[in-house]
Amino acid sequence: MSRSRSIPWQSKTVLLLILPVLAARLVLESGREMALRPVTVWTAVGISVTFGVVVFLLRAATAGGAATGALVAATIYLWTPGWRTALWPLGALLVLTLLATRFGRRVKETLGIAEGRRGRTAAQVAANIGVAAMCSVPLTLAAVSSAGPVAHIWLVGMMAALGEATADTLSSELGQVLGGEPRMLTTLRRVPRGTDGAITLVGTLCGVAGAAVVVAVAIPALAFGPQEVEIAFGAAVTGLFVDSLLGEWVERRGWLGNDAVNTLSTLSAALVAVGAMRWLS
Secondary structure: OOOOOOOHHHHHHHHHHHHHHHHHHHHHHHHHHHHHOHHHHHHHHHHHHHHHHHHHHOOOEOHHHHHHHHHHHHHHHHHOOOOOOOHHHHHHHHHHHHHHHHOOHHHHHHHOOOOOOOOEOHHHHHHHHHHHHHOOHHHHHHHHHOOOHHHHHHHHHHHHHHHHHHHHHHHHHHHHHHOOOOEEOOOOOEOOOOOOOEEOHHHHHHHHHHHHHHHHHHHHHHOOOHHHHHHHHHHHHHHHHHHHHHHHHOHHHOOOOHHHHHHHHHHHHHHHHHHHHHHHO
16 A cells, blocks of 8 residues: 556556546537536536646646546536535545645655655546546446436446545555554565555554545435445445555566556446445345
C-alpha cells in the first residue's frame, strides 16, 4: 500500500484506456440530455469546472489532474443528476484523501515517500477514480438495450471502486506515519516503510474506515439498502488487499507501476461488487 514510481508507458496506457471513453460517453450523454433537460447539462458543466478549479487551487492535483477530475465529476453527475447524486461520495473521497495526504507530511518527506507538492497527475487521478466513472458506461448500453437493472448493479460497482480508492490512499498515507514498521501481507515479514505491498494494522484499519465512510454516504445520496452497502463495502476492502498483493507480487519486481496497480485494484473492487450483485439478484 505504498506509493512507488509509475512506469510512464503504463500511465499513458491508463489515460488512453479511460479518458477517450469518458469523453465520448460525456458527449453522447450531453447531447441526449441537452434535448431533454438542458439544465442538467449546464449544471454538470458548472459542477465539473468548480470541482477542477477547487482541486487545482488546493494543490490536490496538477492542471492535467484537475481537468481529469473535472471530466470524472461531469460523467458521474450526468449519470446521477440532482441532489441525490454520486458526487457526494466522490466529495467524501476527495476530503478524506486530501487530509490523509497532508497528514504527517514532514515525516513522509524525511522518508522520501511524500506526494509531490503539485498534487496528483492526470494519470494518478485516472488510476484512482477513472474506473468508478467508467462504471457509468454500462448505463448507456443499458439504455440502448432497455436492460434497466444493469444500471443499478454498476452503480454499486462504482461505489466499491470509490471506496477502494479511498481505502488505499488512507491506508498508505496514514499507515506510513502512524503504523510503525510495516509487514508483507503474505509472509508477515517486517520491511522498511514505503515497500510495495507492505501493510500496517493501523493503516489497514484507517483504510477500512475510509471505505466505510464513502460507502455510508451512498445510503442517503443514492438510496442504497443494506445489501448494496454490504456488497460495496466488502468489495472495496477486497480491492484494498488486491492492491497489496499486486504490490508484493508484481510491483516490487518492476512489472507494473503504481498507476497500473491502482487501476487494477479499483477495477477488481468494481467487478467483485458487480459479480456479487448479479449472483444475489
